[in-house]
Amino acid sequence: MTRITGATVVAGVAGAPVGHSLSPLIHNAWLAASGVDGVYVPFSPRADGFAAFVQGLAGGVVRGLNVTVPFKEEALRLATRPTPRAERAGAANLLIFESDGEIAADNTDGEGLLAALGAQAPGFDPRAGPAVILGAGGAARGAAAALADAGAPQVRIINRTPERAVDLARSLGGAVVAAKLDVAAFADTRLIVNATSLGMGGLVGPAAPFHRTPGAVVLDMVYRPLRTEFLERARKAGLVTVDGLEMLIRQAEPSFAALFGSAPPPIDVRTVCLAELGETP
Numbered sequence: 001m002t003r004i005t006g007a008t009v010v011a012g013v014a015g016a017p018v019g020h021s022l023s024p025l026i027h028n029a030w031l032a033a034s035g036v037d038g039v040y041v042p043f044s045p046r047a048d049g050f051a052a053f054v055q056g057l058a059g060g061v062v063r064g065l066n067v068t069v070p071f072k073e074e075a076l077r078l079a080t081r082p083t084p085r086a087e088r089a090g091a092a093n094l095l096i097f098e099s100d101g102e103i104a105a106d107n108t109d110g111e112g113l114l115a116a117l118g119a120q121a122p123g124f125d126p127r128a129g130p131a132v133i134l135g136a137g138g139a140a141r142g143a144a145a146a147l148a149d150a151g152a153p154q155v156r157i158i159n160r161t162p163e164r165a166v167d168l169a170r171s172l173g174g175a176v177v178a179a180k181l182d183v184a185a186f187a188d189t190r191l192i193v194n195a196t197s198l199g200m201g202g203l204v205g206p207a208a209p210f211h212r213t214p215g216a217v218v219l220d221m222v223y224r225p226l227r228t229e230f231l232e233r234a235r236k237a238g239l240v241t242v243d244g245l246e247m248l249i250r251q252a253e254p255s256f257a258a259l260f261g262s263a264p265p266p267i268d269v270r271t272v273c274l275a276e277l278g279e280t281p
């Protein structure tokens with residue numbers, strides 16, 4: 001059992017709900033293996049109480065927080081020292097409470113996406129061709145910014161509510177454009193990302209003409225179940241797939257370093273998560 005002392009560094013994840021989060025499992029496994037004197041706990045502030053919660057922690061009551069749905073945009077607004085990539089993503093998934101009262105914010109989702117692609121689709125190069133992102137919420141925005149910054153020649157955003165895709169494209173600009181759900185939007189695409197919440201709990205994922213996108217890599221941010229209907233459809237079409245659990249673990253790595261001051265130890269945290277999800281490796 002973790003030994004808590006007066007010197008223990010406290011960090012956590014804030015979300016509403018937060019009970020489903022795998023972050024406590026991941027960070028506490030890393031803490032146990034590294035011997036760092038820290039603990040990582042879930043917090044579930046009231047949906048309208050996040051600002052008060054954060055102000056209460058400012059000044060170093062806890063070292064920092066990961067932030068998940070629905071607080072990522074508000075987390076960025078509350079920060080006094082956001083990183084450029086958090087500002088560009090329009091959302092923060094990490095807050096660090098400095099002892100001088102500053103609230104630093106970062107967004108590691110895009111880094112997690114690129115690292116997951118590197119791990120499960122070796123050889124994938126974002127510069128090789130257009131990417132399609134399905135969804136225009138916070139996760140899509142972080143992914144679009146990261147892919148555009150990594151040199152994707154075009155990042156096409158397709159969303160159920162088209163105005164949100166247009167808004168996202170307008171605010172990121174450059175290579176990021178809004179597109180309609182038709183075959184033309186998938187022409188020459190090298191990467192297709194599901195950044196909608198469709199497919200959770202084993203339900204059907206978003207439509208995509210996988211048989212018309214030979215050689216594309218397909219990533220699903222949804223990881224419950226691990227092998228989503230979207231990824232299974234892509235796999236049956238012969239495409240390389242990347243799962244949302246890999247992205248989750250990869251975005252947690254820089255968070256751990258920022259919260260606890262050292263890189264996570266090289267343990268197999270994926271197997272720990274798979275056991276929790278009831279999945280086989």
Ligand SMILES: NC(=O)c1ccc[n+]([C@@H]2O[C@H](COP(=O)([O-])OP(=O)(O)OC[C@H]3O[C@@H](n4cnc5c(N)ncnc54)[C@H](OP(=O)(O)O)[C@@H]3O)[C@@H](O)[C@H]2O)c1
Nearest residue numbers: 135136137138139140160161164195196197221244247248
């Ligand atoms: N694996 C990871 O590390 C990771 C990281 C971040 C997020 N995620 C996952 O990514 C997903 C999106 O997260 P988010 O924060 O971006 O959520 P969000 O801001 O609430 O956005 C949800 C997106 O899903 C779309 N959507 C919802 N229901 C739909 C439906 N029935 N048909 C078509 N589109 C629908 C929404 O479209 P409208 O705009 O039309 O409503 C919107 O584009 C979630 O499943 C989240 O758990 C995973």
